[in-house]
Amino acid sequence: MPKLPSPPLPKALRPAPRRPGEPDEKQATTPIEVAADAGISVVDWIDERTSLSGGIRWMMFRKVPRGINWFYTLGSATMFAFLNQAVTGVFLAMYYRPDAAGGAYESVRYLTDQAFLGQLVRAMHKWGASVMIILIFMHMARVFFFGAYKYPRELTWIIGVVLLILTMAMGFTGYLLPFDQRSYWATIVGVNINGTGPFLGPYLSDFLRAGPEFGATTLSRFYAIHMMLIPGLIAALIGAHLYLVSKLGISAPPWIKAQEEPELRQTTL
Ligand code: HEM
Numbered sequence: 001m002p003k004l005p006s007p008p009l010p011k012a013l014r015p016a017p018r019r020p021g022e023p024d025e026k027q028a029t030t031p032i033e034v035a036a037d038a039g040i041s042v043v044d045w046i047d048e049r050t051s052l053s054g055g056i057r058w059m060m061f062r063k064v065p066r067g068i069n070w071f072y073t074l075g076s077a078t079m080f081a082f083l084n085q086a087v088t089g090v091f092l093a094m095y096y097r098p099d100a101a102g103g104a105y106e107s108v109r110y111l112t113d114q115a116f117l118g119q120l121v122r123a124m125h126k127w128g129a130s131v132m133i134i135l136i137f138m139h140m141a142r143v144f145f146f147g148a149y150k151y152p153r154e155l156t157w158i159i160g161v162v163l164l165i166l167t168m169a170m171g172f173t174g175y176l177l178p179f180d181q182r183s184y185w186a187t188i189v190g191v192n193i194n195g196t197g198p199f200l201g202p203y204l205s206d207f208l209r210a211g212p213e214f215g216a217t218t219l220s221r222f223y224a225i226h227m228m229l230i231p232g233l234i235a236a237l238i239g240a241h242l243y244l245v246s247k248l249g250i251s252a253p254p255w256i257k258a259q260e261e262p263e264l265r266q267t268t269l
Contacts (some may be wrong), residue, residue: 058246065252071146072250074139079238081132085170086231088125096177098223100216104179129171136167148251156244159237166234173226179219187222188214 028034047053064072095115097107111118140160143149149157176187191214195205210217 059242062246062249064250065256067253067256068250069253071142074135074142075245078132078135078139079242081128081135082234082238084128085125085132086235088121088128089227089231091121092125093227096223098177098220100179100219104177104219108178108180129174132167133171136164140164146251147254152248153244153251156241156248159241159244163234163237163241166230166237170226170230170234173222173230176219176222177226 028037043053092111095107095111095118097103099107108122112122113119143157143160172187172190175190176183191205191208194208195201197204206212208218208221209215210221
């Protein structure tokens with residue numbers, strides 16, 4: 001296997017140590033140099049104890065096949081959309097109250113009309129959800145049409161399918177949270193549709209409602225699923241997905257043919 005070129009990062013991080021008694025010529029003098037040195041020392045300090053830079057280099061400095069194009073950025077774009085949801089969601093949770101007796105609706109109204117930048121953050125979360133769904137489908141379509149799900153990437157695809165289901169479950173559980181008329185009735189319809197599924201359907205709708213009736217605990221259940229259970233699962237599965245992407249390497253586009261090595265060509269049987 002050809003050796004990977006060494007990335008520029010570690011060299012900059014590890015200047016040759018000064019020998020004992022040697023004058024310290026490179027000693028930082030200006031405040032900017034001192035600040036830069038401090039940063040390098042902190043990163044070095046952590047790396048000496050954890051060796052994390054090896055893992056980061058393994059993940060970031062990979063060879064990619066010839067011919068890859070913009071369609072290969074869709075997975076990273078989906079991840080960026082997820083990060084946007086996570087960050088904006090934390091700020092929304094600082095104001096949101098999962099109280100079915102009017103508190104939830106009021107807290108969202110306060111957040112939208114009064115809280116500093118609340119409307120912006122809420123809109124980023126709401127539009128970001130649609131963006132994430134669109135991107136995940138586009139990423140899946142790229143993987144499908146390029147045949148990138150084939151051996152040895154089947155497990156990457158299977159994890160992707162679970163990520164797709166979880167992402168849609170995020171959309172479904174998040175829709176109830178503003179607790180206005182539209183979200184309330186739409187969720188009742190959605191839960192009833194779930195209930196019509198074969199065998200597991202009735203159990204699933206009971207689980208979602210937190211009982212046989214749509215009640216106050218339904219909202220708490222949706223909130224817990226939306227902000228703790230599924231995001232944790234998605235984060236862990238994205239980690240596994242990216243580990244496999246790094247381990248197996250990215251697949252070449254189907255129209256790129258492997259270069260022929262003349263000396264390997266079989267001439268006699
Ligand atoms: C939260 C959702 C997802 C994230 C953040 C994500 C992220 C990524 C990233 C960053 C890559 C690297 C290459 C690229 O971007 O094309 C990738 C590759 C891949 N993804 Fe996803 N993905 C997600 C969902 C999915 C889904 C829904 C599927 C399919 C059902 C899928 C299947 C794959 C496969 C098979 C590869 C390997 C492609 C190759 O080697 O060319 N992913 N993913």
